[in-house]
Structure formats: structure tokens, C-alpha cells
Amino acid sequence: MNLTPEQISDFLKxxxxxxxxxxxxxxxxSVPHPYSQQxxxxxxxxxxxxxxxxxxxxxxxxxxxxxAEENDAIGDKLHKVALDLMHARSLEAVFQSLNMNxxxxxxxxxxxxxxxxxxxxxxxxxxxxSADIKVLMTGLTQPRCGPDAPDEVRAWFGTxxxxxxxxxxxxxxxxxxxxxxxxxxxxxxxxxxxMGTLYLTWLAELSxxxxxxxx
Numbered sequence: 554m555n556l557t558p559e560q561i562s563d564f565l566k567x568x569x570x571x572x573x574x575x576x577x578x579x580x581x582x583s584v585p586h587p588y589s590q591q592x593x594x595x596x597x598x599x600x601x602x603x604x605x606x607x608x609x610x611x612x613x614x615x616x617x618x619x620x621a622e623e624n625d626a627i628g629d630k631l632h633k634v635a636l637d638l639m640h641a642r643s644l645e646a647v648f649q650s651l652n653m654n655x656x657x658x659x660x661x662x663x664x665x666x667x668x669x670x671x672x673x674x675x676x677x678x679x680x681x682x683s684a685d686i687k688v689l690m691t692g693l694t695q696p697r698c699g700p701d702a703p704d705e706v707r708a709w710f711g712t713x714x715x716x717x718x719x720x721x722x723x724x725x726x727x728x729x730x731x732x733x734x735x736x737x738x739x740x741x742x743x744x745x746x747x748m749g750t751l752y753l754t755w756l757a758e759l760s761x762x763x764x765x766x767x768x
Contacts, residue, residue: 627752630658634756638763647763648678661736663717665709666760668725668732670768689722690733696723696753698744706735719744723757727765734760 556564637650648666655661666678669687673679686705698721706722707714718741725732734757738744 630654631752631755631759633658635759638759641763644674644676644678644764644767647760647767648676651760651763655736661738663710663713663737665706665735665737666725666732666764667709667735668730668764670730672768686733687731690724690731693722693724696721696750696757698722698748698750698753699746700741702735702737706733709735710737721750721753723750723753725757725761725764727761729765729768730761732761732764 634651634654637654638647641647641650651666652664655664667682667686668679669682670679683705685703689703698719700719702717702720702722706720707717710717714737716739717737719738721736721744723734723736725734736744736753
């Protein structure tokens with residue numbers, strides 16, 4: 554009677570001590586080598602499988618370490634942003650601090666802020682925006698990243714607006730203001746739809762809170 558592969562698999566699962574009781578089978582059974590045409594023992598094949606698994610786990614560990622180091626670096630930069638914003642003594646200082654940190658610490662070439670509030674000062678960041686922009690902000694529950702931005706938003710970047718290939722658009726929400734923080738780049742891969750937005754959310758919250766202090 555010929556056994557099916559499923560029956561053999563079921564037998565081994567039901568008898569986990571089979572190879573303990575019959576250790577000679579580990580060397581007598583030959584299986585194909587995963588990377589060549591030669592036959593090897595079942596034991597050798599198991600060793601190769603464990604080595605491959607170990608390499609995979611090592612690669613994943615390296616990735617986790619790299620992500621952790623990158624997150625630590627971003628956390629340090631956001632900490633500096635928070636301190637600089639706390640030390641700001643005016644709205645002008647807030648905007649200057651944000652611009653400097655985004656440019657120097659995060660290497661973000663362009664950023665724009667638009668805020669609307671009941672008592673808005675005469676500053677470019679408080680210039681009037683259309684109803685469509687306000688609707689856009691209202692609909693954002695988290696930052697939105699990708700290659701698209703309304704023409705009105707592109708215009709906030711002046712002459713370089715037409716050359717921007719990717720955007721991160723984050724809502725600003727405080728009791729006394731609403732607005733948008735927009736980051737942009739000529740690199741289409743800088744801000745992409747699948748990227749994480751946690752740090753962008755924190756950056757927007759820090760920015761909104763700092764601006765709110767002076768309104």
C-alpha cells in the first residue's frame with residue numbers, strides 16, 4: 554500500500570518521537586539539496602533549514618535595530634523642536650524655529666504654514682485661505698502624504714511650488730485656531746502614501762500648541 558504525503562505527515566505529527574526511536578533514519582533518508590542537485594540526509598537537510606531560518610532571523614533583527622536607531626534619532630530631533638518652541642518668545646520666533654529645525658535637523662527643503670483664527674495677526678502665515686482648504690483640514694484625521702496637493706497649497710511655496718513632487722499635509726487644531734502644516738520636496742519618494750505619520754502628527758501638535766500660546 555502506498556502512503557500519501559498527507560498520511561506520512563500526519564503519522565510524524567502523531568509520533569513526534571519517531572526519529573528519537575529510529576535515529577538511523579535521519580542518515581538513511583535522502584532528500585534533495587535545496588541549492589544543488591545532490592542528495593543529502595534528512596539530518597543535513599534539517600541543519601540547512603535551521604541555518605536558513607537563522608539567517609532570516611538575523612536579517613530581521615538587523616532591520617529592527619536599524620529602525621530603533623532611526624526612531625531614536627527622530628525622537629531626539631523632535632525633543633529639540635519642543636525645547637526650541639518652548640523657548641520662543643513671539644510668533645515670529647515660533648515660525649523661525651520651526652523653519653530652522655525642519656530645514657537643518659530634518660533636511661526638509663520646504664515648509665508652509667497657514668493658520669486661521671478669530672484674532673489673526675498681520676503675518677503671511679495667517680493669510681486668508683479658501684473654503685476648500687478649510688474643508689480639507691477638517692477632513693484630515695491624521696497627516697496625509699503623497700504626490701498630490703491642491704493648487705492653492707502649491708502656491709504657498711511661491712515659485713518652487715510647481716516643482717514639488719511630494720507633500721505631507723498635517724492639520725493644526727487648537728481651541729483658538731485651525732490650520733495646516735505642509736512639508737514638501739522635489740523628491741517624489743520623500744513623502745509617500747504608505748509612510749508612517751506618528752512623528753508628523755506629533756510635529757503638528759507641537760506646532761499648533763506653540764502658535765496657540767500667542768493668539
